[in-house]
Amino acid sequence: MNIFKRLLKIGQAEIHALVDKMENPIRLIENGIEEMKQQLSELTEAYILNRAQIIRNENLAKNKLNDAESYEAKAVLLLQKAQKQEIESSKADHLALEALNIKKKLTQEATEVTNENLLFAEKTNLINNKIDILKFNIAKWEKELSTLKAKQRINNASEFANQQMANIDNNSTIELLKKMKLKLQNQEAHNDATEEIIQLSTEQQIDYLLDSSDNTAMQDLEQLKQKIKNL
Known part of the structure; x- marks a missing residue:
């Protein structure tokens, strides 16, 4: 019964009713495999979108940190010029403070993007786990389906032979x-x-x-x- 829970996602009572009424279980399993393949396609697309967002966020955080370091370097340069009296000390302090404030803001934004990426990474890992499970189940049930089809061919051949033997008696062929x-x-x-x-x-x-x-x-x-x- 687990196959129908996994493939069709229906209740236990409905499963028993379906098994009793089914005329072509092979086709039912094929439909279930197709459903899993559709889910795999959707999850793969979601995984790709999440991975793309993660990469974009990583690049964005990296750029913000680089910009933050450049603003810190500007603040240091301003203070050095003030020491050399190349610029007024008060002006240098003011510009350096603005640069440090921008650095702080960029650093905070980089941190926020990084934290957001952690959530994306967690969701992406869950999606990837589901993808692995679906791939395993698809491969397993495709193998099972191949075996069932082979058994069905044998059963059909046996049934045909039995019918022919029955027809020999029924039709007075002997x-x-x-x-x-x-x-x-x-x-x-x-x-x-x-x-x-x-x-x-x-x-x-x-x-x-x-x-x-x-x-x-x-x-x-x-x-x-x-x-x-x-x-």
Whole structure:
């Protein structure tokens, strides 16, 4: 029953009713596998979108941190110029403070983006786990389906053979074969009788010819004797 829970997501009572009524379980399993493949496609698309967002966030956080470091470098440069009296100290302090404030803001934004990425990464890992489970189940049930189809072919062949054997009895085929055999025997007997008649007729003709030949030979013999006597 687990297959129907996993493939069709229906209740236990509905599963039993479905099993009782199903006429083509192979097709039902095929539909379930197709459903899992559709879920796999949707999850894969979601995974790709999440991974893309993670990469964008990583780049954004990295850029903000780089910008924050550059503003800190500007603040240091301003303070150095103030020490060298290249710029007024008060002005340098003011500009340096603004640079540090921007640095702080950029650092906070980078932190927020990084934290957001942690959530995306967690969701993406869950999606990836579901993808692995679906791939495993699809491969498993495709193998099971192949085995079931092979068994179905064997069952269909056996059922066909049984039907043919049943039809032999139901259709009186055996009786028909017996009649055909008897007819062949009758034909064989008829042929044998015909050959006997032909053989007998041939022998009679030969005897007649032999008798005729003997009479002619006797006449020739008498004629020859008479001819010799007259010499």
